[in-house]
Each structure stands twice: as C-alpha cells, then as structure tokens.
Amino acid sequence: MAASKGKTKGKGKIPATLIPGDGIGPEITEAVVQILDALGSPFAWDRQLGGMAAAKSEGDPAPKALLDSIARNKLALKGPLTTPVGGGFRSINVRLRETFGLYANMRPVRTLVPGGRYEDIDIVLFRENLEGLYVAWEHYVAIDDDPRAVAVSSGINTRAGSRRIAEHAFEWAVRHGRKKVTIVHKANVLKALTGLFLETARDVASRYEKKIAFDDRIVDACAMQLVLNPQQFDVIVTTNLFGDILSDQLAGLVGGLGMAPGANIGPDAAIFEAVHGSAPDIAGKGIANPLALLLAAGLMLEHVGKEDLSKRINKAVDVVLNKDLVRTRDLGGKATTADFARAMIKRLK
Numbered sequence: 141m142a143a144s145k146g147k148t149k150g151k152g153k154i155p156a157t158l159i160p161g162d163g164i165g166p167e168i169t170e171a172v173v174q175i176l177d178a179l180g181s182p183f184a185w186d187r188q189l190g191g192m193a194a195a196k197s198e199g200d201p202a203p204k205a206l207l208d209s210i211a212r213n214k215l216a217l218k219g220p221l222t223t224p225v226g227g228g229f230r231s232i233n234v235r236l237r238e239t240f241g242l243y244a245n246m247r248p249v250r251t252l253v254p255g256g257r258y259e260d261i262d263i264v265l266f267r268e269n270l271e272g273l274y275v276a277w278e279h280y281v282a283i284d285d286d287p288r289a290v291a292v293s294s295g296i297n298t299r300a301g302s303r304r305i306a307e308h309a310f311e312w313a314v315r316h317g318r319k320k321v322t323i324v325h326k327a328n329v330l331k332a333l334t335g336l337f338l339e340t341a342r343d344v345a346s347r348y349e350k351k352i353a354f355d356d357r358i359v360d361a362c363a364m365q366l367v368l369n370p371q372q373f374d375v376i377v378t379t380n381l382f383g384d385i386l387s388d389q390l391a392g393l394v395g396g397l398g399m400a401p402g403a404n405i406g407p408d409a410a411i412f413e414a415v416h417g418s419a420p421d422i423a424g425k426g427i428a429n430p431l432a433l434l435l436a437a438g439l440m441l442e443h444v445g446k447e448d449l450s451k452r453i454n455k456a457v458d459v460v461l462n463k464d465l466v467r468t469r470d471l472g473g474k475a476t477t478a479d480f481a482r483a484m485i486k487r488l489k
Contacts, residue, residue, distance in 0.1 A: 153184035154444055157209040161219025162191040163418025166355025168430035169219045171481035172437050175430075178485040179449055182441070186213060189234055192416070193223030201232045207239060214409040217440055219433060220418040232278075236411060242404035243301065244308045246439070247270040247387040247415060249394045252431075253461055253471055258370055258393045263320070265376045265390060266309035269404060270334070271301045274380035283423050295333050297379065302340035308405070309377035321345065323356040324378035324386065328434045363389060391415065398429035398470045401436035403443065412440040426476045429468040431457065434484070454455050456487040 160169040176183070188206040194356040195201045201223055210216050221232045236242070245267040251259055273295035283289035306323070313321050323342065338356060345354040357365065358380045365372065366386070370393055378386065391400035397416035404411045410470040413430035422428055434453065441450040460466050468474025475483070 149198045154215065156183040156185060156214040156440075157206070157213050157216035158183075158185040158187045159190045159206065159216060159218040159221070160187070160193075160265055161418060162222040163220060163420040163423040165191075165219030165221070165418055167423070167426065167477050168414070168428050168433045169217075171204055171430040171477050172217075172396070172433045174481050175434060175453075176437060176482045177486045178270075179452060182444065182446055182449070183217075189429060191223070192216070200257060202235050202239075209411060210411070215440070215444070216409075216411040217345035217411040217437055218411055220414055221433065222417060222420075231471055233413075234274070237404055240406050240409040240411070241270070242406040242409065242411060243268065243270050244303055244403075244405040245383060245387075246312070246403040246405065247383075247390065247400060248250070248439075249400060251394050252399055252457065253395055253467070256395065258421055260368055261390075261394050263370065263373050263376065263393075264312075265378070265383060265387050266312070267378060267387060268297075268301060268305040268337075268380050270380070271295075272380030272382075273296050274384065287375045295381075297337050299335055299336060299340050302337045306341040306344035306377055309375060310344060310352065312356075313375045314348060314351050318352065318375050320353040320355065320374040321348075322373055322376050323354065324359050324362045324376055324382055325356060326359050326382070329359055329391070334379060341377060359386070362386065366390065366393065369430060387415065391468050396470060398432055398468070399435070400432050401434075401439055403436065403439045405443075408439070412436040412443070412450060426478060428477050429470050430477055430480060431468075452488060456484055459487050 152467040186209050186446055188209045189197060189203065190206050194203045194206065218441050224231050246264060248264040250262040273293060275296060277294040279292055281290035281292060289409040310321055323338060325338040327338040363386065365478045391397045400415035402413050404417045413436055416432055419428060438450040438453045460483045464483050466475045466480055468475050468480055
C-alpha cells in the first residue's frame with residue numbers, strides 16, 4: 141500500500157493518522173485496514189509517510205507533515221518504522237513519544253494459540269515512556285589519543301513522571317477488574333534512579349490498597365519468575381529500559397513479537413503500533429503476520445470508546461487461529477498475510 145498525503149474523508153468518522161511504515165509495514169497495514177473496513181471501521185485515515193520511506197522522499201524520517209497530522213488528529217496507527225543508520229537521526233519511535241508526551245506505553249500479551257510451552261498467559265505491562273536510561277543522554281570522554289575511551293550515559297527519573305505512570309497503571313487495572321499490580325525496579329543497586337520510582341509507585345499503590353493488591357520485584361528476579369511461573373503476574377508497571385526488555389520477554393511467552401501490540405498514551409495524543417520491527421528480509425513476500433498491528437488497532441478502538449468492535453476483533457482472532465487454523469508461518473502455519481486477512485474478514489461479516 142503506497143502511503144499518500146491528505147485525508148480520506150468520511151462522514152461521522154474519527155480522524156486518525158495512518159503510517160504504513162517500512163519493510164513489511166505496508167503489507168500488514170493494508171491487511172489491517174481491510175479487516176477494519178469489514179468491521180465497519182470508525183476511522184477516517186490520513187495516510188502519512190514515516191521512517192525510511194519519509195527519509196528518502198522528505199529527507200527526514202519524521203517529516204513535518206507527519207507530525208502535523210498526529211498533532212491535528214491526536215490519534216495514530218503506526219506500522220514498523222526504521223530509523224536510518226547514520227546521518228544523526230534519532231530513533232523515530234523515541235522522537236514521536238517525546239514530541240507528543242506519550243508517557244505511558246502499554247503492552248498486553250495473552251495466550252492466543254494453546255499448546256505452547258506456556259498456557260493461560262494474560263499479562264499487561266505498563267512502561268514509563270519518557271524517562272530512565274532510555275532517554276540516552278550520552279557522551280564520550282577522551283583519554284590520550286582515544287576520543288572514545290570512556291562512554292557515559294545518564295538516566296533521569298522524576299517523582300512526577302513516576303507518579304503519572306503508576307497512577308495510569310493502577311487506574312487501568314482497577315477499571316478492567318485486574319487482581320494485582322507488580323512494581324518492577326532495581327532499587328537494590330540503582331538506589332536513586334529506580335529507588336525514586338519504587339518509592340513513588342508504592343505511595344500510589346497505598347491509595348489503591350482497598351481496590352487492588354500490589355507487590356514489587358527486582359527486575360532480574362522478575363525476569364526469572366516470568367519464565368518459571370508467569371501466571372503469578374497480572375499487571376506490571378516499570379521504568380523505560382526495564383519495560384522495553386521485559387515486554388519482549390513477555391511476547392516470547394505467547395509466541396513472539398508477531399503477537400505483541402503496543403499503545404503509547406499521552407495527555408493529548410495516542411499512537412498504537414505493532415511492537416515488532418520492519419523485517420526487511422521478508423518484505424514483499426506476502427508472508428508477514430499482521431496480528432500484532434491488528435491487535436494494536438483493537439486497543440485503538442477501545443481507546444476511542446468502541447469496545448464492542450474491539451471485542452469482535454479479539455473473538456474473530458481466536459476463531460481464525462484455533463477453529464479455522466489459519467496461521468502464518470511464524471505461528472507454525474502456511475497462511476499468507478492475505479490469507480489471514482480474508483479469514484478475519486469472513487468471520488467479521
């Protein structure tokens with residue numbers, strides 16, 4: 141699907157920016173748009189270039205037209221974007237989060253295909269999205285004739301930022317009837333950086349103690365326990381870097397990144413995405429799994445108050461995967477991207 145500038149108008153529709161992305165992005169985005177259309181999509185898409193496609197045509201992976209579109213619509217569905225190597229370009233994903241203040245990154249995982257190593261997984265991770273070591277305030281220190289003899293990286297956590305993500309996680313957990321929130325940290329070593337996060341999150345948790353249980357885990361212990369007994373976890377809230385790592389581990393428990401959607405939420409905008417990368421090695425072959433982006437679209441529907449449509453997508457996904465047995469290669473099947481889209485459309489009509 142070729143991205144083009146300008147709005148697709150629809151009476152009564154919700155304006156939303158659509159970013160097909162790079163690599164397999166256009167293929168899976170086209171599949172998801174077709175599935176949403178069969179559902180009676182509530183969105184009027186404003187298609188915009190981002191990533192390598194935008195860098196080649198606009199000289200910037202996050203061009204002004206894209207940023208203006210998101211600022212105007214305050215809602216976006218994003219395919220995987222590649223940040224060009226060299227040339228001083230920052231990660232486009234980080235740039236979008238910072239530009240629009242998307243402080244909360246939600247990454248839910250659940251068992252969709254039974255019979256794997258783990259069963260009955262249903263965990264939602266909330267990751268602080270703007271602070272921590274992930275802000276990459278880095279520099280080198282020269283020694284003698286080596287200009288890069290020492291690498292220095294600084295992290296920052298604020299009480300305000302820690303409180304904001306903790307409140308978001310606890311509010312979501314209570315609203316959705318979850319049982320427990322686990323605060324993940326490294327306060328035994330990074331006593332200031334993650335100690336502040338833990339202290340603040342505990343303070344937030346104390347205000348919810350009559351509504352929901354909470355505990356905390358050191359990040360390395362959490363990683364081990366996710367492998368040994370993942371069912372003990374329900375909702376996890378953690379810092380930026382730890383969340384980046386643990387969310388990929390969580391995806392591995394349910395079949396890989398092809399099953400992992402993400403939502404980036406801020407006070408004035410929200411961007412929904414597949415967690416996986418652009419997979420250039422299989423781009424154009426028609427075999428990519430569109431499921432992660434489809435599930436992200438489901439989160440987007442829920443965000444705009446279309447919970448009924450989101451539930452229909454989740455129900456159809458379960459039927460297509462486990463009754464119709466239409467699965468892409470990464471899930472042990474033989475279905476193409478188009479095969480999966482057709483199967484979903486059939487179940488939604």
